[in-house]
Amino acid sequence: MTQIPVLKIGCSLVVSIQIDMHDQVALALQDDLTEKLVSTRARGVLIDISALDLVDSFIGRTISNIAGIAKVLDAVTVVVGMRPAVAITLVELGMTLAGIKTALTLERGLALIDDALAASD
Amino acid sequence: MQVERTRTVAVQTTEDVVKARQLVRQAMAAMKFSLVDQTKFVTAASEIARNTVIYGGGGSLRMETLTDGARKGLRLVFEDKGPGIADVGLALTDGYTTGGGLGMGLPGAKRLCSEFDLESEPGEGTRVTLVRWTLT
Numbered sequence: 001m002t003q004i005p006v007l008k009i010g011c012s013l014v015v016s017i018q019i020d021m022h023d024q025v026a027l028a029l030q031d032d033l034t035e036k037l038v039s040t041r042a043r044g045v046l047i048d049i050s051a052l053d054l055v056d057s058f059i060g061r062t063i064s065n066i067a068g069i070a071k072v073l074d075a076v077t078v079v080v081g082m083r084p085a086v087a088i089t090l091v092e093l094g095m096t097l098a099g100i101k102t103a104l105t106l107e108r109g110l111a112l113i114d115d116a117l118a119a120s121d
Numbered sequence: 122m123q124v125e126r127t128r129t130v131a132v133q134t135t136e137d138v139v140k141a142r143q144l145v146r147q148a149m150a151a152m153k154f155s156l157v158d159q160t161k162f163v164t165a166a167s168e169i170a171r172n173t174v175i176y177g178g179g180g181s182l183r184m185e186t187l188t189d190g191a192r193k194g195l196r197l198v199f200e201d202k203g204p205g206i207a208d209v210g211l212a213l214t215d216g217y218t219t220g221g222g223l224g225m226g227l228p229g230a231k232r233l234c235s236e237f238d239l240e241s242e243p244g245e246g247t248r249v250t251l252v253r254w255t256l257t
Contacts, residue, residue: 054142056168089157092161093168093229093230094228
């Protein structure tokens with residue numbers, strides 16, 4: 001099965017979703033990130049969705065779950081790069097990704113994680 | 122109203138859900154739907170395709186191109202022979218779920234379409250029809 005690469009940059013895990021994920025791939029990403037959060041002791045998770053032309057309720061829920069798991073494991077999650085059409089559709093669908101930090105670019109996302117960690121330390 | 126073209130594909134697995142949304146995306150791009158319209162309708166198709174697989178036990182998607190005066194549309198008909206939906210009104214209520222999800226798939230998909238129709242008989246299966254129109 002296709003696996004989405006998870007990279008470590010500084011104290012954060014960075015994931016760039018470049019494919020149209022089917023549900024099992026999304027769930028595998030959730031499990032993989034959870035394991036790597038613990039094994040690498042990362043404090044942040046950055047998920048780049050700039051290549052995604054669709055986020056439906058399943059993918060949205062997976063992103064929410066990842067953020068929830070990361071929070072329990074003492075890490076901050078930031079979603080970056082959401083396309084405008086995806087944002088419009090998500091809100092109309094009824095999924096506002098409440099409680100998830102977002103940034104428009106990767107750079108600002110990493111800065112947001114740093115800020116959040118600095119504020120909590 | 123003219124129905125111009127029909128294509129039917131299987132919707133049996135979660136990989137088929139991905140294929141279905143790609144087919145819908147391609148059809149809408151060819152029909153010159155706006156990017157926002159494409160994204161909304163493909164998302165609706167993804168929700169219903171997933172329901173067909175998970176709740177309906179698999180089924181099919183029929184795609185039809187419609188022409189009606191100055192507007193053109195894409196109609197998607199998802200059919201399964203699964204257990205059906207006992208209470209269609211309840212299933213279309215935000216937040217109601219029997220599958221452990223968020224309960225936004227059906228009501229959310231309905232909001233993302235121009236026309237939405239859900240027919241279901243317990244024990245007989247479910248047919249969901251989605252239409253999105255655009256001006257030519």
